[in-house]
Amino acid sequence: MKRNFHKLGEKLIEGVITASGLVTSITVLLIVFYLFKEGLGIFSQTPVAEGSLLAVNRQNQVSELSAAQVKDIFDQEITNWQEVGGANAPIKLFEIDDITAYYTEEQLGPDFAFLPQRINEVVAKDPHILAYFPDEYLAHNFPGKRIELANISLGDFLAGRQWYPTIQPAVQLGVLPLILGTLWVSLGAILIALPLGLATAIYLAEIADPKVRNFLKPVIELLAGIPSVVYGFFGLVVIVPLIQDVFGLPVGETALAGSIVLGIMALPTIISVSEDAMRTTPRAMKEASLALGANKWQTIYKVIIPYSVSGISTAAILGIGRAIGETMAVLMVTGNASVIPHTFLEPVRTIPATIAAELGEAPQGGIHYQALFALGCILFLMTLAINLTVDFVSAKKKENR
């Protein structure tokens, strides 16, 4: 009786433990599920702001426009129908507020009761018009032709060069500048952090005497724990003004500021991972080198570094991963302009910073909201790729031993 009870208890505990063990896996799966469920939503949405429509005169040959074309038309960069496959005639833009230029208040009636009718007249009269107005003013006998906007495609999303998620009448959801911004800032960070971090790791692992090492190591570990928002704050009050002064820029919030801050933040990771890797070099290997007349430095660069190269690459990849995913520090110092970066002295905007800055204002379920989740998907896939690479590299390393 008591034995059975015991057995039951053991089984129960094992169940609880197994269930706990599965929490991380379930979480990852749920993250994937929710991110993609929301994020993929944008591909079934048209980029016209919700509750509005675009229409042309019936005689117009054009019946479909892309989001980019719409934006260019409203920015007056495209001014002729010919440019979008229509007749050679100037495009006449009509937005709802323009109605007062056509009709007096009386003609629109009390509470704009006649507005739908008036819009009908305007659209019917002008063969070159492009009208943009809210759905609610669409009369049932509308004489114009609705312009269909294609759904956002994966290609438009990934290769689009413009990120204007709230612009009217058609939102622009090109994430290329954000992806490039993220990679740009991270690349700069790793260019700063890798040489410094490696040098420090080599120094700590092979050159420093134990006393110095025992002082430096905890200091570096400590810095891994400083919150990113504090690094961001430091960047904001020290590095940003410094860059502004040194390079004589109008603003100091630049990719360079982001790279410097991220580089500093990636240092502890790079140092400790690559130092650990170098320390695993077998003593016998070092002794063999010294016994052949190599000195310490030759042993370091001819034996220890080649031997720990996979650990060092792991360190670099992890450093990049940290930089790519970092949110707050970048948000605070890069200036967040969503343009494709050309130099390190321009403001840039990264994917995490975009999510953090915009999610609060994006109405839930709207296209902007979904686009931010799609950005989350991209970010997730980037870091997943990095994790899997690290797993792969370290598995390979074990195999080689």
Place this chain on the structure above:
Amino acid sequence: MAFGTPSPSHKSKKLSQSIAFFVFRLLSFSVVAILLVILGFILVQGISVISWEFLTQMPREGMTEGGILPAIVGTLWLVVGSMLFAFPIGVLSGIYINEYAKDSWLKRFVKLMTNNLAGVPSIVFGLFGMTLFVNQLGFGDSILAGSLTLGLLALPVVIRTTEEALKSIDNSFRVGSLALGATKWQTTSRVVLPMAFPNIITGLILSIGRVSGETAPILFTVAAYFLPKLPNSIFDQVMALPYHLYVISTSGTNIEASRAMAYGTAFVLIVIVLLVNLLANWLRRYYGKKVKMN
């Protein structure tokens, strides 16, 4: 043949070694100097702001004066809440991986997923926490939603330290206990866990440091821009130190006027991290000694 006098090759070897070592020493010390400058700068700028009033009062005048009490209290709630979630599950999960799981695809899968979760950017945790806890489960912006999100973020850290701590315990202890007729759980709970405890606790403390400084996961799950009252329940929103620092240094009503408050807040955050690290180091040493004496 003769080696009594230094050979020509020796000289050039020695020179390149001297140069290389000099460069490495220089770079290493500049790295440490950079890091210490950051710490020192904030500590020096912040210390003058710290006062009893600063720590115990509500923010006033558009967060340019007064204190940061609600942010401190909020962060405290979040730390406690997330640890209540992450610690038991993390430790049990570590036990599962190291003690219970058979060497199967499931174990490999769980390890892989734990690794991947550790690499997920914190803003993605924020997105996830918002969809699942805030919207789907209907917790709203609340301590509950924020703590769960932060707890998930801390989970891989707790699991890893538990795993490492358990791994370092010699198998003979387990075999010895099992041979005496103890069950698996008895062995785990009475022999293995107590031995691993100091290291597990160290991991827990370090993850407290991590959780208290995270901003991105709480942006959309709990953090309030300005809320001059203390929370009453886990369904309330709170202010939090890292978010507060972000707000007053980038988007407050008067950024220049709240600079002092920002330094003070950064100071408090750094002090928390310092204390957490000191405590962890002290524990490590304390238990290290005890183990040696036995």
Place this chain on the structure above:
Amino acid sequence: MNSVETKDVHLYYGDFHALKGITMAMRKNQVTAFIGPSGCGKSTYLRCFNRMNDLIDGVKIEGDILIDGVDIYKTNIQVDDLRKHVGMVFQKPNPFPKSIFENVAYGLRVNGTKDKQFIEERVERSLQQAALWDEVKDKLKKSAFELSGGQQQRLCIARALAIEPSVLLMDEPASALDPLSTAKIEELIHQLKENYTIVIVTHNMQQAGRVSDHTAFFYLGELVEYAKTKTIFTNPKDQRTQNYITGRFG
């Protein structure tokens, strides 16, 4: 003529007195074997000859050690020059994570040789001396880790020979190998002694008997007895030596 000579050498690992006043001389172009129970200080003594003990913290060495007449602990001696002159082969094969060719060329390169043709010739000659050339000549670019344990050890010998040392130290070079590989190494030692002074540590007495001209028996950090190998094995003077070679302890 003496190639290695030590006078009253004491070595301390911190407080631990590991070598207690060792005075002996090893002849040029002869094989000298060190035998003795494990932990008696054979490796420690051997590692004094190329100052390998310098790498260990807290080591203190007293007495004189002369290699080819030069006091190697004199201040103007450069360790890397010394180690070029005194080669070493370790217990476990420890090739570098490089190609077979680069392993052998390593010593030349780190000592400043740039001439490609010279390096190629020297690599080939060393591999031939180490009786490995025929087995590897078609795969010099392959990783050294692809060789068998015995081949790796011969590679390590070739690597040591490539910089033409005058003394070759071998610390239990065959203890990690199978009997066939061991036989090959012993054969090699025989051939090498024409050009090198060889000091070999072994805990295998048959091996000492087979390969060495002189044998030294160590016990607890002391040199107990040192004589012609034949004498040691047939007519030891000291009771402790007698006990050891007849297998009564160790």
